[in-house]
Amino acid sequence: xxxxxxxxxxxxxxxxxxxxxxxxxxxxxxxxxxxxxxxxxxxxxxxxxxxxxxxxxxxxxxxxxxxxxxxxxxxxxxxxxxxxxxxxxxxxxxxxxxxxxxxxxxxxxxxxxxxxxxxxxxxxxxxxxxxxxxxxxxxxx
Amino acid sequence: xxxxxxxxxxxxxxxxxxxxxxxxxxxxxxxxxxxxxxxxxxxxxxxxxxxxxxxxxxxxxxxxxxxxxxxxxxxxxxxxxxxxxxxxxxxxxxxxxxxxxxxxxxxxxxxxxxxxxxxxxxxxxxxxxxxxxxxxxxxxx
Numbered sequence: 001x002x003x004x005x006x007x008x009x010x011x012x013x014x015x016x017x018x019x020x021x022x023x024x025x026x027x028x029x030x031x032x033x034x035x036x037x038x039x040x041x042x043x044x045x046x047x048x049x050x051x052x053x054x055x056x057x058x059x060x061x062x063x064x065x066x067x068x069x070x071x072x073x074x075x076x077x078x079x080x081x082x083x084x085x086x087x088x089x090x091x092x093x094x095x096x097x098x099x100x101x102x103x104x105x106x107x108x109x110x111x112x113x114x115x116x117x118x119x120x121x122x123x124x125x126x127x128x129x130x131x132x133x134x135x136x137x138x139x140x141x
Numbered sequence: 142x143x144x145x146x147x148x149x150x151x152x153x154x155x156x157x158x159x160x161x162x163x164x165x166x167x168x169x170x171x172x173x174x175x176x177x178x179x180x181x182x183x184x185x186x187x188x189x190x191x192x193x194x195x196x197x198x199x200x201x202x203x204x205x206x207x208x209x210x211x212x213x214x215x216x217x218x219x220x221x222x223x224x225x226x227x228x229x230x231x232x233x234x235x236x237x238x239x240x241x242x243x244x245x246x247x248x249x250x251x252x253x254x255x256x257x258x259x260x261x262x263x264x265x266x267x268x269x270x271x272x273x274x275x276x277x278x279x280x281x282x
Contacts, residue, residue, distance in 0.1 A: 007215030070211030074148030
């Protein structure tokens with residue numbers, strides 16, 4: 001068996017694509033629009049060789065309110081080449097760094113739909129550095 | 142960047158491992174117990190070569206009630222070699238097949254914590270066959 005994807009429902013597709021692609025760095029691998037069912041499926045991936053599993057966004061065109069959030073789902077996690085550079089880009093894009101990478105190793109942010117995303121520095125942790133080292137947590141993730 | 146895992150919180154670890162491993166067929170790749178924090182992390186994978194992304198189970202030892210469920214998370218999806226054989230095994234294990242594989246191609250089941258799991262027949266769809274072909278949907282997923 002193969003792990004294919006994790007699907008999340010997104011209320012505002014533009015906001016979700018801005019978060020996951022423009023800011024986080026995922027790529028749109030394919031998009032299928034279903035006008036008769038009034039929904040679209042967008043598959044996002046890292047583009048890294050051998051990274052087969054994707055994040056599937058389901059966008060129901062007529063969804064009238066944001067989707068509810070639960071605690072049974074935890075987060076999506078990605079290894080990133082430079083956690084400081086990524087957190088800086090996210091922050092500049094208006095994303096709150098809920099768990100800053102004080103240890104040069106781990107951060108948590110949240111998507112526009114309330115999906116937590118864990119960022120882990122690939123390889124060795126980076127040396128502690130400001131502004132992250134002294135930044136406090138914000139909210140939950 | 143690399144897609145590492147999707148984390149879900151599980152209330153009853155034995156029930157979750159029975160569902161994901163004994164019935165669905167995932168393997169425990171590693172388990173870390175943190176007695177000081179009173180939680181355990183269990184990483185499950187398909188074992189297929191090149192399938193790097195995993196499902197991380199977080200088990201908080203002192204969680205007093207089942208985790209809440211939301212609609213922003215959709216499901217985990219796996220390609221499987223024989224969707225009929227797998228659905229039969231799941232059903233024999235007490236799992237309700239909420240969306241039976243009437244088309245020989247797609248089914249949905251739900252984990253003990255309310256996490257939907259999509260099963261997709263690898264390759265070509267199987268020929269329609271009973272009891273699946275005439276089985277109705279049950280609940281939501």
